[in-house]
Amino acid sequence: MGNRRTDRPRDTIIRAAGLYPDRRTPHNFPMAILKIARMGHPILRRPAEAVADPTEPAVRQLVADMVETMQDARGTGLAAPQVHVPARVVVYFVSENRLQEGEEPVPLTALVNPVLTPIGPKRDYDWEGCLSVPGLTGLVPRHERVRLRAITPDGDVIDKTVAGFHARVLQHEIDHLDGFLYPQRMDDLSLLLFQEEMRNGIPERARLLLEKTDEQNVA
Numbered sequence: 001m002g003n004r005r006t007d008r009p010r011d012t013i014i015r016a017a018g019l020y021p022d023r024r025t026p027h028n029f030p031m032a033i034l035k036i037a038r039m040g041h042p043i044l045r046r047p048a049e050a051v052a053d054p055t056e057p058a059v060r061q062l063v064a065d066m067v068e069t070m071q072d073a074r075g076t077g078l079a080a081p082q083v084h085v086p087a088r089v090v091v092y093f094v095s096e097n098r099l100q101e102g103e104e105p106v107p108l109t110a111l112v113n114p115v116l117t118p119i120g121p122k123r124d125y126d127w128e129g130c131l132s133v134p135g136l137t138g139l140v141p142r143h144e145r146v147r148l149r150a151i152t153p154d155g156d157v158i159d160k161t162v163a164g165f166h167a168r169v170l171q172h173e174i175d176h177l178d179g180f181l182y183p184q185r186m187d188d189l190s191l192l193l194f195q196e197e198m199r200n201g202i203p204e205r206a207r208l209l210l211e212k213t214d215e216q217n218v219a
């Protein structure tokens with residue numbers, strides 16, 4: 001467990017509680033910022049276990065803590081193994097500034113026992129970062145379109161097709177549940193960079209792969 005924080009901003013509490021509009025009781029909803037495991041820690045290599053009852057209160061508490069941890073670290077997604085909990089739970093959102101053409105933003109979402117199935121052979125390249133691999137970024141190929149099946153902590157069933165950056169975030173987060181980090185999905189490790197060094201320009205090969213991805217998406 002990480003440090004408890006007492007000065008958390010009020011909007012963080014409301015946004016996390018917004019996952020559960022029927023039970024909005026922020027004053028009864030203590031949350032914690034959890035310690036994030038970094039690449040090399042065994043918890044990140046171990047497959048996580050399915051959650052027997054997605055609606056149990058312990059899952060709700062874990063999700064609230066993960067949301068606060070993710071927002072504190074300015075991430076767009078977080079998987080339970082990253083906070084040392086080997087359970088198949090992820091939280092994420094997709095903000096407007098990461099959207100590709102024609103995509104919708106995704107509100108803060110919690111998934112329990114998610115399963116992804118790729119749809120079609122098409123893959124895209126884009127930059128990814130990870131709270132467990134701080135400071136680095138890499139160009140990662142991902143399926144352009146996937147089918148998502150999952151349960152929410154409210155017991156709702158999700159079964160839908162997702163594409164683009166949304167599909168990328170899901171593949172990244174659900175990989176954490178199977179013990180994979182994004183560098184293991186890369187096909188050219190020369191495209192693994194410190195984010196700070198991108199100010200000096202990106203490798204020519206990365207530029208070509210990104211242009212190819214853009215052309216495919218326009219076609």
Ligand SMILES: [Zn+2]
Pocket residue numbers: 129130131132172173176
């Ligand atoms: Zn990650």
